[in-house]
Amino acid sequence: MPHDPAETTQRTLLSSGPHRTTPRSACVVVIHGEGLGRRADVEDAPVLVGRSHESDLVIAHKSVSREHCRIWRDGDDYRLRDLGATNRTRVNDRGVEETVLSDGDHIVVGESILKFISQTSVEARYHEEIYQLATHDMLTELYNRRHFIEMADKEIARALRHQRPLALCIIDVDLFKPVNDRHGHIAGDEVLRRIAALLGQHVRSEDIAARIGGEEFAVLLPESDGGVASHFAERVRQAIAAATFAPGGESRRITVSIGIATLSEARANRPSLMAAADAALYRAKDGGRNQVCVET
Numbered sequence: 001m002p003h004d005p006a007e008t009t010q011r012t013l014l015s016s017g018p019h020r021t022t023p024r025s026a027c028v029v030v031i032h033g034e035g036l037g038r039r040a041d042v043e044d045a046p047v048l049v050g051r052s053h054e055s056d057l058v059i060a061h062k063s064v065s066r067e068h069c070r071i072w073r074d075g076d077d078y079r080l081r082d083l084g085a086t087n088r089t090r091v092n093d094r095g096v097e098e099t100v101l102s103d104g105d106h107i108v109v110g111e112s113i114l115k116f117i118s119q120t121s122v123e124a125r126y127h128e129e130i131y132q133l134a135t136h137d138m139l140t141e142l143y144n145r146r147h148f149i150e151m152a153d154k155e156i157a158r159a160l161r162h163q164r165p166l167a168l169c170i171i172d173v174d175l176f177k178p179v180n181d182r183h184g185h186i187a188g189d190e191v192l193r194r195i196a197a198l199l200g201q202h203v204r205s206e207d208i209a210a211r212i213g214g215e216e217f218a219v220l221l222p223e224s225d226g227g228v229a230s231h232f233a234e235r236v237r238q239a240i241a242a243a244t245f246a247p248g249g250e251s252r253r254i255t256v257s258i259g260i261a262t263l264s265e266a267r268a269n270r271p272s273l274m275a276a277a278d279a280a281l282y283r284a285k286d287g288g289r290n291q292v293c294v295e296t
């Protein structure tokens, strides 16, 4: 059954991870205070830094304005503009309205400090590694629970603001304990990895897929209503049920149960959306497993 995530053991097996071979373009990384380790790449789109969930780099602290500052690329330069923040943005200890950033600049946003790292900096690779470790589940290479929650909050805020549909699927492996008991944890891990890979084959680039518990996955589907989400979930369910798993070399059928909930006036935040998807998941388990249920 779905279990308390607090009890979930995150297994940190060594993995090459979803690392990119080259560093991304310039980025800002929080190196002190609220949001420590969080980063945002400054690519073609400007980066909004602020307390609002819709910011590209969210720093959820009262010392930070909802829209604190913006960083963008301007030809070969990178520029920062303060957006009228109550605590004016400071760069290298100097209050700024607008300035050109240089590699290594310290940007003070409320009580947090960000570091600007240009694309040529070797340090960018280091932060890339740290970022991957902080946001991804090492076993499956999907997002981890913490990052999923952060992204879900952002997507929910965006969907509510623009009155767009949004659906959440929670996917739980059926009777996984006997798989572990019979074949051992390492074989069980291989099954989880395979399920994650199958999931990856069905998600769109805008969907957010994560491992949120031991044998529990979540997929957030922006711009999707219950019908679209059901169709997606049914395809995932069938693909997993039809796949060949051979934990410990023994052929075995693996199935999943899936609960779906959509954003609505009654479910206008992440906890209630997740609780509704969980309730649907319980019904799917209760109904005999290997099925999809939608919370209406």
Ligand SMILES: Nc1nc2c(ncn2[C@@H]2O[C@H](COP(=O)(O)OP(=O)(O)OP(=O)(O)O)[C@@H](O)[C@H]2O)c(=O)[nH]1
Binding pocket: 001, 002, 003, 009, 010, 011, 172, 173, 174, 175, 176, 177, 178, 180, 184, 185, 186, 187, 188, 189, 192, 213, 214, 215, 285, 289
């Ligand atoms: N191999 C492996 N097993 C895990 C991991 N995290 C949790 N588990 C196992 O997943 C199993 C979950 O079992 P239960 O919650 O009892 O549920 P279930 O057997 O899947 O049965 P239902 O959910 O009712 O269909 C437990 O045996 C956990 O030890 C992990 O990272 N790797």
